[in-house]
Amino acid sequence: MLEVGSSSTDIRDLIRFQSEAVSSHYDLPPKFFAGFLGPRMAYSCAYFIDENDTLDEAEENKLLLTAKKLDLREGELLLDIGCGWGSFIFYAAEKFGCRAIGITVSEEQAAFVNRISEERGLGDRARADVVHVYDMSYPARYFDKIVTIGAIEHMDNLHLVFSKSSEILKDDGLMLVHGMTKPWHDREEELQGITSEVGELVKEHFGIGYWKSLWEVMEALEKSDFEVLDHENITRHYQLTVERWLERLQENEESLIGKVIDEEKYREFLVFMAGYIVGFETSHTLCNQILCRKINYGEIRPALPLTRENIILSPRKERLCKKN
Template identity: 30%
Template sequence: MNMLQSQLEAKLSGLPVAVAIALPSGEWIANPHEAQLRLHCRSAKSLAALASGDIGIVGSYIVEGDVEIDGSMRDAMAAAVALMPSDPVAARSTWWSRLLARSRSAALHTLTKDSEQIQFHYDVSDEFYALWLDPRRVYSCAYYAQPDFTVAQAQEAKLDLICRKLRLQAGERFLDVGAGWGGLLLWAAEHYGIQGTGITLSRNQHAYVNQLIAQKGLQDRVQMLLMDYRQLKTTEPFDKVASVGMFEHVGRAHMHEYFATLKSLIKPGGLLMNHGITAGGTDNEQLGAGMGEFIEKYIFPGGELLHVSVVQQEMANAGWEMVDADNLRPHYAKTLWAWSDALEAQLESALQVLSQKSSPEQAAKTLRAYRLYLAGCATGFERGWTALHQMLAVVPDGSMTTGSIRGAQSHYPFTRDYMYC
């Protein structure tokens, strides 16, 4: 213990925020009254994880109650970054690790397991998510078209940006894959007049969106289906497709199948908006310092992040032509901090809501996990460990002119002026 104490004392001296650590004996490393952040450690193993900078393992100890945080999540994240021994995206994979990762990816993403994994995350509690998301419950990166936007305004700006990028027109058949709580699907129906279909594997989301559809009287134009993308069949192809926050759940081993399936569902010349989280590193299977394992265990089982270059290659191999790409990484950092701050302001209410669905002990664990997840992801996007890309693609239909210009291969415009206003 004396060696651990010495290591931790040295670590604390170099942190950007004042941190004090309570030892299992009750003694303190540093003065708790002068600290911005206080960590109560109940075991030597949690102290060892702190000393080695294994942040993901420390996070697990926090979730399990072995370490208690007293202070703001922003200060906790600043300290966590400084404690890490190396860049978490610097890890290099080998041919063997890539082979193992692909085998694992294939095994994790069966119809049954994907359904279980989605429900593990999204069916925690609708009321819990409603506490910290915007009123439309849009659970993906917002678009801060104006710096002073609230998260609700930024989410509406994002929904409209996607619709403009897709050039949605009244009467078009629109598919939203992984439609969540229906934000984009209903926005497109109410503001652009589309005929919409959404799919999800979350039972809670399926029930919620169908209730909204009925309340809004949109049953003749919008439907929400409970199914996997591999199960979707259509006798009439769609004009436009959106995949928002979806391909992260597909798995690398199934990425070609995913984009090939979307291509089979759309008309030639149709547009796809593929919006999702991408890896910051080009050659790491997951974030280092144990953070990837933490996310896998407590938040997104089966989730896999790929570098944008890999995603674009998979899209191209499936027959999609990239026509526009946009990195909204800073927007997601701001979105996640807004969610984190909203949750931090309602911790007691969040605990009560979660306790309605599980035992008090499990509710407390879930809340601790989500506090770390939101603040940790906000930090990751700030620092470029992860990114958020909107990738607009088209299925070439052989059209050789757009206006008076030859060679387009589709009717996609030659400029992007129409996207922004």
């Protein structure tokens, strides 16, 4: 764990170690991930308005819900911490007219995003940089909005992540933190040094992993001058998402093994997906979306919406949209 007062050599070593470890997962060929993810290559929990939604529909729902929670507006500058293959930065740029910058530790992912951005003529309205979150060096109050989806699981020091985010976000700016946590029971055992074989394997699969409990995430946010506006537990949605990934991975077995990925790696992913489904079913793994505002101390609070109406997907309305 990166401690306050760590020397700059320690920090550089840690950043190098984490970047290499995490990239070992994400630098696998994008064609392999395309073998189980939806068309937008979102590698995170989708959102189901009903259980019969397809993965592709649920991915669209998640992007729309995320944009709604962030109240995205045309011309805004968005930072996506851990942007993956760019699902949300493309969505924000193309559907909402934002300028979106993503950061990732994976060279493969950044190259993928920048190539697609060029092909779609987006120029610098959607781009990805290879930057470790601890190394972010944007000017103070630079971004209108910040999002991080499925990436905090790779970060050991959330206080550092959120205090840096707070610094580069405009006053009253919104940040959406979407990520997995552990229930306190499991986290407490881990803090006491009780490790499980499964836990160790999960860390290895993802290169590195630091699942916290929800209150630890909230604590780090509050200590970084964020006010939590809303929390939604989306664990069930992640279970449904991974069930669909697993189905797709199995359907595409023939076209993947030996052509895109070796059999051992393929089977490792199968086992992990099955394990994740059990983790969600048995409450060992949870998933959350936390919406926050950067507090502008001493100033009048903005007149925020009185109800949650603007940050939910209404089943009735969305079904009507689907029909038309």
